[in-house]
Amino acid sequence: MIQSANPRPRLFLAIVALAYVGGVIAYLPLLTLLLPLKIEALSGAGRIGLSAACVTAGAVAASLSNVVFGWLSDRSRQRGGGRRRWIAGGGVATAASYAAVALATTPAALIAAIAFFQVVVNAMLAPLMAIMAEEIADGDKGVAGGLLSLGPPTASAFSAWLVGEALLPAEMRLALVPAVVLVCIVPLLLVHGRAAPVAADQAALALPPRRDLIVAGVSRLLFQIASVVTQGYLLFYFESIVAPAGHGLLPARVGHLMTLAFVVPLPIALLLGRLSDRARRRKPFLLLASAVAAAGLVGMAGASGWTAGAIAFIVYTTGASVFVALQAAFAMQLLPNPDHRGRDLGLLNLANTVPSLLGPPLAWWLATPQDFGAVMLLLAGLTVAGGLAMLGVRSWR
CATH class of the missing domain: 1.20.1250.20 (MFS general substrate transporter like domains)
Structure with a gap:
C-alpha cells in the first residue's frame, strides 16, 4: 500500500x-x-x-x-x-x-x-x-466519524x-x-488522492481478521433495525400516546422534533469522536452510546404524552447517532485487506439496507395503533445487543 x-x-x-x-x-x-x-x-x-x-x-x-x-x-x-x-x-x-x-x-x-x-x-x-x-x-477517524x-x-x-x-x-x-x-x-x-500514513506502533500489526468486520456488520444491523422502525413509524407512535384532539398538529411537530433530534448529537459525536482518537479506544464510547440509545427506547415505551415521548426520542437519537458515527469510524479500521476496501465497505453497507426489510414486519407483529410499547422494548434489547456485539472485535480496543 x-x-x-x-x-x-x-x-x-x-x-x-x-x-x-x-x-x-x-x-x-x-x-x-x-x-x-x-x-x-x-x-x-x-x-x-x-x-x-x-x-x-x-x-x-x-x-x-x-x-x-x-x-x-x-x-x-x-x-x-x-x-x-x-x-x-x-x-x-x-x-x-x-x-x-x-x-x-x-x-x-x-x-x-x-x-x-x-x-x-x-x-x-x-x-x-x-x-x-x-x-x-x-x-x-473518530473526529471524521463525528463529522458524518x-x-x-x-x-x-x-x-x-x-x-x-x-x-x-x-x-x-x-x-x-x-x-x-x-x-x-x-x-x-x-484534492490529489494519497494513502494516510500508518503509525509506527501499528505498522507491524497484522491486518484485522475478517471475522471482526462481520461482527461489526452484525452489530450495525441490530442497531439499524431500531432506526428503521423509530423513523418510519414515528408519527404513528406519537398518535398512540397523544390524545386524538392533538393529532392534527402532529405532522409539523414531529418534523420539528426530527430536526432537533438530528442537531443535538452533533457536538456530542464530535467530542466523543475526538476523545476516542486521543484514548485510542472505541469500545467504551460505543457501549456508552448504545446504553443511552436503549434508555431512550425504554423511555419511549413507557411515555404517555408528547413531552415524555419527545424527550425519550431525543435521548434515543443522541445515543444512536453517536454510536453509528463512531462505529463507522471503527469499522474503517477493521477492513481486512487494503486492496478491497470499497468492496468490503459495500458488504458492510448491507447492514444499513437489510433492516429496511426486517424492521416493518417487527412493527406489524408487535405494535398496534394504540400501543408501541412492546416493539420499543424489543428494539431496546436489540440495541443493547448491537452495542455488546462490538466486544467481540478482537483486533482493536
Whole structure:
C-alpha cells in the first residue's frame, strides 16, 4: 500500500465531510419529501402501493450497487486510476437520475427512475467511504466519524427549505438538489488522492481478521433495525400516546422534533469522536452510546404524552447517532485487506439496507395503533445487543 510521509491537514477532514454532506443531500430530500410528493401527484389513491414498490426496488438496487461500485473503485485504485473518477461519474449520473424522476409520467417509469437513482448515487457514495478509510489516518477517524453526523441535519434543513419555498415548481426542486450535490463533492475531486500514513506502533500489526468486520456488520444491523422502525413509524407512535384532539398538529411537530433530534448529537459525536482518537479506544464510547440509545427506547415505551415521548426520542437519537458515527469510524479500521476496501465497505453497507426489510414486519407483529410499547422494548434489547456485539472485535480496543 502506498503511504504518505506527511499526514493530511485538518482541512482535508472538512473537505471529506462536505462531500459526505453532499452524498446525504443526494438521497435524503428525494426519498423523504420530493418522492412522496411526486408519487402523490402521479398516483393519487394508489400512492401507498407505488411508494412500497419504489422503496423495495430502490433498496435492492442500493444494496447491490454499493458492493459493485466499491469493487470497481478498488480495481481503479489498483490500476493507478484512483476512486475519484467514480465519485465524479456518480455525481453527474445522479443529476441525470433526478431528470429521469422529474420526467416520469407513469408508475413503471418512476420505479425505474428510482432504481436508476439508487444505482448511480451509490456509485458516488461507495468510493467516497473507501476514500475516508484509506486517506484519513486512524488517529483522526473518530473526529471524521463525528463529522458524518453533519449529513442528516444539513440535508434535513435543505429539504425543509425546498418544500417550504412555495414558489419553487417541482421541477426546480428536483434540479436544485443535484446542483448542490455537485458543489459539495467538487472540492474532494480537486484534492490529489494519497494513502494516510500508518503509525509506527501499528505498522507491524497484522491486518484485522475478517471475522471482526462481520461482527461489526452484525452489530450495525441490530442497531439499524431500531432506526428503521423509530423513523418510519414515528408519527404513528406519537398518535398512540397523544390524545386524538392533538393529532392534527402532529405532522409539523414531529418534523420539528426530527430536526432537533438530528442537531443535538452533533457536538456530542464530535467530542466523543475526538476523545476516542486521543484514548485510542472505541469500545467504551460505543457501549456508552448504545446504553443511552436503549434508555431512550425504554423511555419511549413507557411515555404517555408528547413531552415524555419527545424527550425519550431525543435521548434515543443522541445515543444512536453517536454510536453509528463512531462505529463507522471503527469499522474503517477493521477492513481486512487494503486492496478491497470499497468492496468490503459495500458488504458492510448491507447492514444499513437489510433492516429496511426486517424492521416493518417487527412493527406489524408487535405494535398496534394504540400501543408501541412492546416493539420499543424489543428494539431496546436489540440495541443493547448491537452495542455488546462490538466486544467481540478482537483486533482493536
